[in-house]
Amino acid sequence: xxxxxAFTTVARHLLSQKERALNHNPYNPxxxxxxxxxxxxxxxxxxxxxxxxxxxxxMEDLSVRRLITDFPNIASLFKDVDIxxxxxxxxxxxxxxxxxxxxxxxxxxxxxxxxxxxx
Numbered sequence: 001x002x003x004x005x006a007f008t009t010v011a012r013h014l015l016s017q018k019e020r021a022l023n024h025n026p027y028n029p030x031x032x033x034x035x036x037x038x039x040x041x042x043x044x045x046x047x048x049x050x051x052x053x054x055x056x057x058x059m060e061d062l063s064v065r066r067l068i069t070d071f072p073n074i075a076s077l078f079k080d081v082d083i084x085x086x087x088x089x090x091x092x093x094x095x096x097x098x099x100x101x102x103x104x105x106x107x108x109x110x111x112x113x114x115x116x117x118x119x
Contacts, residue, residue: 013048
């Protein structure tokens with residue numbers, strides 16, 4: 001996978017899912033936790049890039065960098081993808097409770113990384 005493939009996959013996923021992937025937070029039920037794979041089957045920006053056969057629950061709560069460091073098969077999957085791009089894509093999902101600006105943010109990321117908007 002390269003930067004363009006990762007970006008296009010994430011953008012299509014987020015704009016079609018139209019919701020964040022959230023799990024119950026046992027410490028603060030009013031503040032659910034972003035998840036690579038949510039209990040209801042939704043996936044976050046990075047979660048949608050991880051094939052089902054490579055995903056394990058131990059990935060949850062790890063940053064993208066830790067995910068790559070701790071799981072060699074994920075590092076191999078993302079070896080041709082800029083970690084900065086992955087972080088920015090993750091923030092689109094994790095930092096925005098309102099999904100309305102997702103498309104705007106994704107277009108900015110495409111411009112910043114000189115990627116095509118192929119949606």
